[in-house]
Amino acid sequence: MRIVVLAGGIGGARFLRGLKSAVPEAEITVIGNTGDDIHLFGLKVCPDLDTVMYTLGGGIHEEQGWGRAGETFAVKEELAAYGVGPEWFGLGDRDFATHIVRTQMLGAGYPLSAVTEALCARWRPGVRLLPMSDDRVETHVMIDDPEGGEGARKAVHFQEYWVRLHASVAAHAIVPVGAETAKPAPGVLEAVSGADVILFPPSNPVVSVGTILGVPGIREAVAASSAPVVGLSPIVGGAPVRGMADKVLEAVGVEATAAAVARHYGSGLIDGWLVDSVDTDAVAEVEAAGIRCRAVPLMMTDLDATAAMAREALALAEEVRG
Numbered sequence: 001m002r003i004v005v006l007a008g009g010i011g012g013a014r015f016l017r018g019l020k021s022a023v024p025e026a027e028i029t030v031i032g033n034t035g036d037d038i039h040l041f042g043l044k045v046c047p048d049l050d051t052v053m054y055t056l057g058g059g060i061h062e063e064q065g066w067g068r069a070g071e072t073f074a075v076k077e078e079l080a081a082y083g084v085g086p087e088w089f090g091l092g093d094r095d096f097a098t099h100i101v102r103t104q105m106l107g108a109g110y111p112l113s114a115v116t117e118a119l120c121a122r123w124r125p126g127v128r129l130l131p132m133s134d135d136r137v138e139t140h141v142m143i144d145d146p147e148g149g150e151g152a153r154k155a156v157h158f159q160e161y162w163v164r165l166h167a168s169v170a171a172h173a174i175v176p177v178g179a180e181t182a183k184p185a186p187g188v189l190e191a192v193s194g195a196d197v198i199l200f201p202p203s204n205p206v207v208s209v210g211t212i213l214g215v216p217g218i219r220e221a222v223a224a225s226s227a228p229v230v231g232l233s234p235i236v237g238g239a240p241v242r243g244m245a246d247k248v249l250e251a252v253g254v255e256a257t258a259a260a261v262a263r264h265y266g267s268g269l270i271d272g273w274l275v276d277s278v279d280t281d282a283v284a285e286v287e288a289a290g291i292r293c294r295a296v297p298l299m300m301t302d303l304d305a306t307a308a309m310a311r312e313a314l315a316l317a318e319e320v321r322g
């Protein structure tokens with residue numbers, strides 16, 4: 001079975017671990033979000049690709065959900081001693097090596113997809129990890145600019161909004177800079193059109209899955225696919241399980257409920273949707289929107305619970321396949 005998963009960082013990576021455990025024989029292609037990518041200290045950092053790679057490759061800091069296990073911060077401290085920031089982005093020494101290798105290869109002319117493949121040769125994530133695009137796409141967030149006078153707004157990089165500001169100020173718009181002219185990375189459209197099942201893990205619907213779908217051609221390919229498309233809600237009981245997805249949903253005018261996120265994707269894109277057992281009330285609303293829906297436990301507390309979620313998603317996919 002060929003499964004394609006559109007993944008962000010933590011939610012996507014943890015789900016993938018469960019999916020691999022549920023169907024070890026499946027051929028899994030992951031289309032990773034690169035809208036979170038940022039250049040820091042002259043290095044190209046791809047947080048979501050690395051979260052997937054480290055999580056599936058056994059190098060992730062488990063409790064934190066991102067970054068390397070057993071990390072130290074000597075480089076960051078030395079940079080700070082020079083007064084060189086930003087200090088709000090936590091890059092550890094081990095993680096730095098990944099970004100150095102990536103930046104070096106990009107500088108030598110390799111596209112990001114080839115670089116990602118080379119990094120994965122070490123981590124052996126057990127999936128084919130493709131960036132959504134080899135072209136630079138960077139999500140920016142429009143926020144109020146208190147220094148700019150009455151009604152002034154400014155765009156900040158997504159990481160500044162998310163990590164430095166903790167999404168504590170209103171997001172007026174989410175702007176994927178570069179998306180209009182970006183092309184899907186080699187293999188992306190082929191994977192989508194050749195898939196037996198397409199899954200949206202419980203990743204952020206706006207700045208993870210939404211950004212991937214925003215690369216011209218990807219949304220169209222998913223919508224046109226004859227394979228069932230099934231998503232799992234990252235919103236449980238009216239709030240994100242972790243993180244601040246409600247803030248970016250608000251920016252695109254979508255309520256932070258499991259049903260509203262399903263309607264946001266829409267029946268033209270997804271065929272099936274899983275909500276958590278606490279959101280059983282949402283099932284009728286989602287089905288009324290033309291999307292087959294089931295309520296099942298959706299908390300990725302451990303590998304078994306996550307594998308059970310993956311099995312439910314695949315079962316729903318078979319059901320909608322008819």
Ligand code: GDP
Binds near residue numbers: 051
């Ligand atoms: P990020 O790039 O690291 O923010 O990660 P993703 O975009 O892949 O996923 C973030 C989303 O995962 C958040 O909106 C969370 O609500 C969701 N999430 C995290 N853990 C769980 C879980 O155990 N169950 C469900 N249903 N969603 C989760």
Ligand code: CA
Binds near residue numbers: 008036047048
């Ligand atoms: Ca992310």
